[in-house]
Amino acid sequence: MFAIGDFARLGRVSVRMLRHYDALGLLVPARVEPSTGYRSYAAAQLSRLNRIIALKDLGFTLRQVGEVLDEKVGIDELQGMLRLRRAELETEAEAARARLLSVEARLAIIEAEGRMPAAEVVVKQIPAIRVAETTGIAASYESADVGPVIGPLFDQLCSRLDAAGIETVGSGMACYEPAADGVLIHAALPVAVDLGPGSGFEVVDLPPIEAATLVHHGSMDTADFAVQQLGRWIEANGYHSLGYARELNLECPPDRDLWVTELQEPIVKTARPGAA
């Protein structure tokens, strides 16, 4: 028989853990001295302690460990638990790799620029949304080309929705689509009406996307750096851009320097990012 301290040393666990397992009924001492409450453990109990430690190390909760040890789960259920754990561990390893990549990218940026980036890229699942939109075309993605097109498009869209008595239910968005002779530009406003063409606009459902997003402050004329930053982040963090970017106008007061815009770039994970 071992005193709790000796048994703890033998099993490489803390005394506190043995008391905890006792309290949970996971590992009850072979004997408890009634007058003092002193716990004594039999050498043979080391097997059970080892099983507890081993199952815990696999990532099971103590509740699950107890159920397995007391044979409350059948062999099939046990296999199911192990397969579930396997899947969880795969996800966990994947997540650790992704974070590692991200930390390394950040270290590289600090190394190169001497400071943290001012804005942060965040990956978001963007749900489908119904919008009314009008479409124009610009010669290129540059703001000098886009600016003169997008402004009038929104003005037209607003007045036509107004004329049709349709209310908008969210922030305006610009969507960019590559085309043979330049860039198709969609000015879009969320609405809650049926699909189909209106007079001077169309009602469509934008598909849900996974996107890397970045908040830009100020006029879109100054957004080029942010767009580049977004592109670099996507490459450095194991993603691939799908093009067809969106911009969400979170705030657009008259003073364009006070604008707040969320840039959204649809992405997919690059197959097997690879470690290091």
Place this chain on the structure above:
Amino acid sequence: MFAIGDFARLGRVSVRMLRHYDALGLLVPARVEPSTGYRSYAAAQLSRLNRIIALKDLGFTLRQVGEVLDEKVGIDELQGMLRLRRAELETEAEAARARLLSVEARLAIIEAEGRMPAAEVVVKQIPAIRVAETTGIAASYESADVGPVIGPLFDQLCSRLDAAGIETVGSGMACYEPAADGVLIHAALPVAVDLGPGSGFEVVDLPPIEAATLVHHGSMDTADFAVQQLGRWIEANGYHSLGYARELNLECPPDRDLWVTELQEPIVKTARPGAA
């Protein structure tokens, strides 16, 4: 300005999280209506929320996130934090891989044997220990060869320690060492005296080892299966055996069927276990 629910949807976080960040002073709403307590967030605050999410996703605690955002840490310290995180993430990925290997080994055992193994292998760091020992030789590792040697060795050792007035301070151990003409067998008992030779025994320090351990119940004549199990576990879990095994006699009453013995096999990690 956004109500808390709208801002939460925008940032893909829960309302509860925004309140939590407010309570911590991490992200205070641009305005709080004094009469109702209603929170309002400015669009521009989305940047800060994104930074919080991004840093949190790297694995920093909210306390650390706050220190970074409020520039309480310099660039050097920040680099230090990121490098530390990188090391932690490498360890984490490694641990996830090791657990994955372990879960898969267990699934394979269940597949082959239709049940969980009765005893569990546990890896332990075994500290250095001073022992008095006598040495004999056996023809092989088989219990038929070992048994007749080890028993008398312990009897001799005990009586000689007794004669020398030396007390033992722990359980007896057997250590096995391969030799040209068989196996060297050391019978050892922990003592707290100076190093050097006694009469009929020697006092030496056993080195600390990392070992895979397994508890065997019953006579050592029936331990062969346990020894094999230990060997298979070592291979399946990305380790390499170093030989020179030890046995720790946790309990050895007259009835040998009631013996409890911990088998200890020194190991090292196999370089790059490799995933899957």
Place this chain on the structure above:
DNA sequence: TTGCTCCTCACGTCACGTGAGGTGGC
């Protein structure tokens, strides 16, 4: 009037670590 959103507590989570305050045997 019915929903919907918002508010403030405050408990629960998970496996212990870490005192506080006290006891029993060498």
Place this chain on the structure above:
DNA sequence: TTGCTCCTCACGTCACGTGAGGTGGC
């Protein structure tokens, strides 16, 4: 008497999730 080990509470950890119980504007 001094250490050492043992005991039982009970708070703290970390980032929220989840009610409970209630309010304000359409």
